[in-house]
Amino acid sequence: MQRFIAIRxxxxxxxxxxxxxxxxxxxxxxxxxxxxxxxxxxxPEDFERLEKHWGLDKPLVTQYFxxxxxxxxxxxxESLKYQGTSAMELVGQRLPATLELAxxxxxxxxxxxxxxxxxxxxGKDSGxxxxxxxxxxxxxxxxxxxLGIVLMWIFAVMLGWLPTSGRGGIEHMILPAITIGWxxxxxxxxxxxxxxxxxxDTEYVKLARVKGIPEWKVIWKHCLRNAGITPLTYFxxxxxxxxxxxxxxxxxxxxxxxxxxxxxxxxxxxFPVVQAVVIVFAGIFIFCNLLVDILYAYLDPRIRYG
Amino acid sequence: xxxxTTKEAPSFASPRPSTGWRALKxxxxxxxxxxxxxxxxxxxxxxxxxxxxxxxxxxxxxLLPPFWEEGGSTEHLLGTDKLGRDMLSRIMYGAxxxxxxxxxxxxxxxxxxTILGLLSGYFGGRTDSVIMRLVxxxxxxxxxxxxxxxxxxxxxxxMTVLIVISVLLWARYxxxxxxxxxxxxxxxxIARARVAGSSHVRIMLxxxxxxxxxxxxxxxxxxxxxxxxxxxxLSFLGAGLPRAEPAWGLMVADGRELIVTAWWVSMFPGIxxxxxxxxxxxxxxxxxxxxxxxxxxx
Numbered sequence: 243m244q245r246f247i248a249i250r251x252x253x254x255x256x257x258x259x260x261x262x263x264x265x266x267x268x269x270x271x272x273x274x275x276x277x278x279x280x281x282x283x284x285x286p287e288d289f290e291r292l293e294k295h296w297g298l299d300k301p302l303v304t305q306y307f308x309x310x311x312x313x314x315x316x317x318x319x320e321s322l323k324y325q326g327t328s329a330m331e332l333v334g335q336r337l338p339a340t341l342e343l344a345x346x347x348x349x350x351x352x353x354x355x356x357x358x359x360x361x362x363x364x365g366k367d368s369g370x371x372x373x374x375x376x377x378x379x380x381x382x383x384x385x386x387x388x389l390g391i392v393l394m395w396i397f398a399v400m401l402g403w404l405p406t407s408g409r410g411g412i413e414h415m416i417l418p419a420i421t422i423g424w425x426x427x428x429x430x431x432x433x434x435x436x437x438x439x440x441x442x443d444t445e446y447v448k449l450a451r452v453k454g455i456p457e458w459k460v461i462w463k464h465c466l467r468n469a470g471i472t473p474l475t476y477f478x479x480x481x482x483x484x485x486x487x488x489x490x491x492x493x494x495x496x497x498x499x500x501x502x503x504x505x506x507x508x509x510x511x512x513f514p515v516v517q518a519v520v521i522v523f524a525g526i527f528i529f530c531n532l533l534v535d536i537l538y539a540y541l542d543p544r545i546r547y548g
Numbered sequence: 549x550x551x552x553t554t555k556e557a558p559s560f561a562s563p564r565p566s567t568g569w570r571a572l573k574x575x576x577x578x579x580x581x582x583x584x585x586x587x588x589x590x591x592x593x594x595x596x597x598x599x600x601x602x603x604x605x606x607x608x609x610x611l612l613p614p615f616w617e618e619g620g621s622t623e624h625l626l627g628t629d630k631l632g633r634d635m636l637s638r639i640m641y642g643a644x645x646x647x648x649x650x651x652x653x654x655x656x657x658x659x660x661x662t663i664l665g666l667l668s669g670y671f672g673g674r675t676d677s678v679i680m681r682l683v684x685x686x687x688x689x690x691x692x693x694x695x696x697x698x699x700x701x702x703x704x705x706x707m708t709v710l711i712v713i714s715v716l717l718w719a720r721y722x723x724x725x726x727x728x729x730x731x732x733x734x735x736x737x738i739a740r741a742r743v744a745g746s747s748h749v750r751i752m753l754x755x756x757x758x759x760x761x762x763x764x765x766x767x768x769x770x771x772x773x774x775x776x777x778x779x780x781x782l783s784f785l786g787a788g789l790p791r792a793e794p795a796w797g798l799m800v801a802d803g804r805e806l807i808v809t810a811w812w813v814s815m816f817p818g819i820x821x822x823x824x825x826x827x828x829x830x831x832x833x834x835x836x837x838x839x840x841x842x843x844x845x846x
Contacts, residue, residue: 253681257688264694268701383826385777387784388800388818395807395815406807486692486781493785494804505785508700516700520693527690 247536254532261524265517266309313521319514323507329518333500337522339409340492340499344484346415347422355427356466359434363442364461374431381428386487390421390494407496418495422487437469444468485527582827586820590640591647598637600624602794605632611810627812629802635812639820641794646824649706649789650775653713654768660714661721662764666752668722669729679722686719692781699787709788713775724767725760732756766836773828780821796821 293299300308312318318329362374394417398406404413441447442465450460492501500519507515590597609632615622626635668679695712702708732738733756741751780797782788789795796817803814 253684253688256681257685260685261689261694264697268697379826379829380822382829383773383777383822385780385784385797385800385818385821385825387781387797388814388821391800391804391807391814392818395811399808399811485690489692489696489785490781504696508696509786511700516697520697523693524690527693528688531688 243539246539250532250535254528257528258525261528262310262313262521263306265520266306268513268517313517318518318521321507321512321515323510323512323515329514332503332515333518333522336498336500336503339497340488340501343415343418343422343491343497343499344488346419347426347484347487350419351423351426351430354423355430356434358427359431360438360461360466362431363435363438366439371435374435378428378432381425384424386421386425387490387494389424390418390491393417393421394494407494409498414497418491418497421491421494422484425487426484434469438465441465441469485523578827578830580827580831582823583831586827587643587647587824590643592644594637594640594644598634598640600634600637602633602638602641603792605629605634607632611806611813613810614812614816617812626816627810629799629813630806630810635799635816638794638799639796639817642796642799642817642820643824645789645793645795646776646779646821649709649713649779650772653710653775653779654717654771656710657714657717658721658764658768661718662725662757662760664718665722665725666729666756669726670733670748670752670756672730676726680726683719683722686715691716691778695778695782696785696787699782704786704788704790706789706793709779709782712782713778716778717771717775720767720771721764724763728760728763729756732759762839766832766839769828769835770832773825773832776821776828777825 316330321327321329321332324332358370358374358377362371365371394406397404397417404417408414442461447460447465450464451457455464488499489501489505491497492499493505496502500522504516504519504523506512507519594602605628609624609628611630611632612621612624612628613619614627614635615625617627624634624636626639628634629638664679664682668676695716698712698715699708702711729752738751738755741755746755779788780795780800783793783795783797784801786801788797791798799817800814800821803810803812803817806813
């Protein structure tokens, strides 16, 4: 167990390190970073000063470690688009909006997916089960950005029930949260269904029935509790799909989170902000994956990794 | 050539007649016909079938609705976009773009992954551990971010999309090929080939690789849908193909700001993506169940 955790931690650190090399390389591949960092009217002295500050006169390897040192302290430099604001500050301002939306999306997907998954498993091959399969298949096939636009068209433009975009009260959050949560409903539901099917077949469930415990209690208490471990893997999927989901959905609904921030920054070639967002996002993603793996190995003793 | 087929021949006969959903999964006819209709025919014959040039619009015909709406005409069956380009023609060319991108990207990623997987499984030891660590790391990187960063650095172009997607795909193939190579290399005929004096390269390419074809084809099919979704998402975000290209993701992006006045601009390309990916997923599932049940968990 300790060995497994140690290996996974090392692996995650390595992944984070590789991500930082890629991010560092990004600024170098696209030419002299000072050309994009400084305004056009910058004087040669400005170039020299910044060259010193970023250590651009030193060899590439030294530069990378300087960058890494600064990055670890959260210093990615100033945003080029919003002069005078540091890139990290911008990320800090926008992060709450993203987390808020992601939280609601998670809640929606759990509320929908658990009951649908259980009902589909109990009534295997019934109409419910088929409906659940259709939902799962659509979840895999619908492009998130298009789903967002369709929802916007139906509920905001045609029916006028909800606002089209922007951030505000809860009514602004409903459509974007459904857009992000949709894929997760499909994924979680399938996991709940398959692990419920396994549990429904066990001896202790038969015993519970023989003892005369009401069917609803057998299903919702005895089975669901034991089937609950597997869908934990789902949270590994969540880390990834929330990430993709929030970038895409925030773009569709002009939701001012860090997903929209990175897309704007890429279009404006605002590299310090791109780097800051990528490192923060990648850090969250890698950490979630690590946490899930460790939690999973801990909860299910049958799992032993090499 | 020595051939090991330990697997049972796939049976096409269905044990009992079934209806509805089951039938849909059992016979891929439905998904195949959608695919042929929406992806293959338009992709191959777009220049012949498309009524208009997908790049040139006429300013007199901007934002025309589809023919059944008021103001629409049968000339532009699915209407036109804000530059007056014919939607139907653009969607047909879009099929060509999606199809080309996904086939080439899967091909490149598949070859790199297969070679590394063969080396890893066949030689084992240090080669194996280095390659497999790379696979683990590659799978633990956040896909969409990596793609965004790469396209931001390289600029939107056809090449960028191909590079980005192949970089994301190779690890799956490497893992799959390694696993199967490990099993196959223990079989008798490999040892005999070795005794007969075959070189390592010859054994890998002529004796091991042919036994992996089934699995590789299934995995590739399962990935086409994923790649089409990925490419259209990247294009939608402005980090994929250049803006003028008739790519489905770009067309949906064009329609986003027109949602109040011209719904059809984003609706039709989206439907094209959905139907294509849906049928590819159904087809991939069917292929997997019939040819390679081992891949059940992919």
